[in-house]
Amino acid sequence: MATVLTDDDIAMAREANFVVALTGAGVSAESGIPTFRDRETGLWAKYDPVQLATPEAFERDPELVTRWYDSRRILCAAAKPNAAHLALARWERELEKRGHILLLVTQNIDRLHHAAGSRNVIELHGTLWVWRCATCGEEREERGGAFESFPPRCACGGMRRPGVVWFGESLSVDAIRRIEKALKACDLFLSIGTSGVVYPAAGFLRTAKDECARAIEINREPTPLSRHADRSWIGNAGEILTELVERAFPATVG
Ligand code: BV8
Ligand code: ZN
Numbered sequence: 001m002a003t004v005l006t007d008d009d010i011a012m013a014r015e016a017n018f019v020v021a022l023t024g025a026g027v028s029a030e031s032g033i034p035t036f037r038d039r040e041t042g043l044w045a046k047y048d049p050v051q052l053a054t055p056e057a058f059e060r061d062p063e064l065v066t067r068w069y070d071s072r073r074i075l076c077a078a079a080k081p082n083a084a085h086l087a088l089a090r091w092e093r094e095l096e097k098r099g100h101i102l103l104l105v106t107q108n109i110d111r112l113h114h115a116a117g118s119r120n121v122i123e124l125h126g127t128l129w130v131w132r133c134a135t136c137g138e139e140r141e142e143r144g145g146a147f148e149s150f151p152p153r154c155a156c157g158g159m160r161r162p163g164v165v166w167f168g169e170s171l172s173v174d175a176i177r178r179i180e181k182a183l184k185a186c187d188l189f190l191s192i193g194t195s196g197v198v199y200p201a202a203g204f205l206r207t208a209k210d211e212c213a214r215a216i217e218i219n220r221e222p223t224p225l226s227r228h229a230d231r232s233w234i235g236n237a238g239e240i241l242t243e244l245v246e247r248a249f250p251a252t253v254g
Pocket of ligand 1: 023024025026027029030035036037038050053107108109125164165166167168169170171192193194195196197198199200218219220221223235236237238
């Protein structure tokens with residue numbers, strides 16, 4: 001199988017002691033979850049996700065927005081972690097064994113990284129599995145049960161919304177602080193399966209580079225970040241990450 005990885009790339013991955021991996025929808029694509037910019041099929045094809053993922057859309061049409069998120073919640077409930085999620089979880093364990101760190105910063109809201117075993121995860125854009133009352137703020141984990149109404153209602157009568165960060169909404173100050181600290185300290189930054197257009201996440205690669213980290217992009221196609229990366233590996237995240245981790249940390253027999 002043709003590989004995009006050189007022996008130097010493998011050595012760079014093996015020698016990195018503090019890795020920050022930013023992931024986007026492309027990492028969950030191989031689990032059957034449509035990415036943000038892939039044209040959706042069926043019922044949701046006529047809607048633009050960027051337009052629906054906003055507080056204004058929720059104000060304007062809470063039923064439509066909560067039905068859209070519920071359809072994604074049902075899809076995610078059936079999804080399993082894929083090779084990309086599993087390789088990142090293994091890399092985290094390999095580094096932990098050596099007293100080193102892999103911090104996983106995900107833009108995804110499906111918690112497939114957690115399902116794959118990753119533990120050091122920051123959910124930059126929140127998660128689909130927690131829904132919050134827009135009136136009293138009460139949060140509840142909503143794993144699989146069907147909602148009785150759209151929007152679902154809180155006991156206080158308020159409308160409940162997915163616990164995600166919409167466009168125009170601020171991110172958790174604590175998350176940003178932890179990430180900024182990690183970008184200063186890391187020696188390897190990877191941008192994986194993201195089109196690199198949504199901020200502040202799209203700015204992390206350049207920040208890491210400014211702080212002298214090596215920066216790698218893994219994506220199915222070039223993005224606006226590609227020219228800033230030291231290496232831009234074009235291909236499927238599952239295949240590339242599996243090969244990278246297996247060659248950097250060959251399974252010891254016995
Ligand atoms: C904020 C949660 C402060 C909800 C999401 C003008 C210029 C710059 C910035 C702005 C601007 N105007 C407004 C802004 C700020 C705005 C922004 O960045 N807008 C963009 C559109 C320009 N950002 C914000 O509003 C953020 N908040 O800045 O707060 C503030 C406060 C008030 C007012 C202003 C600012 C909040 C952003 C968070 C929005 N919420 N998601 C939900 O999920 O429904 S973002 C959403 O897009 C998802 O999280 C998604 O992850 C994210 C990014 O998309 P990607 O993950 O990259 O997915 P995409 O489909 O685009 O790409 C997938 C890639 O994978 C593709 O390249 C594909 O080729 C590749 N791929 C596919 N399969 C594979 C693969 N690669 C490898 N292997 C495969 N198998
Ligand atoms: Zn309430």
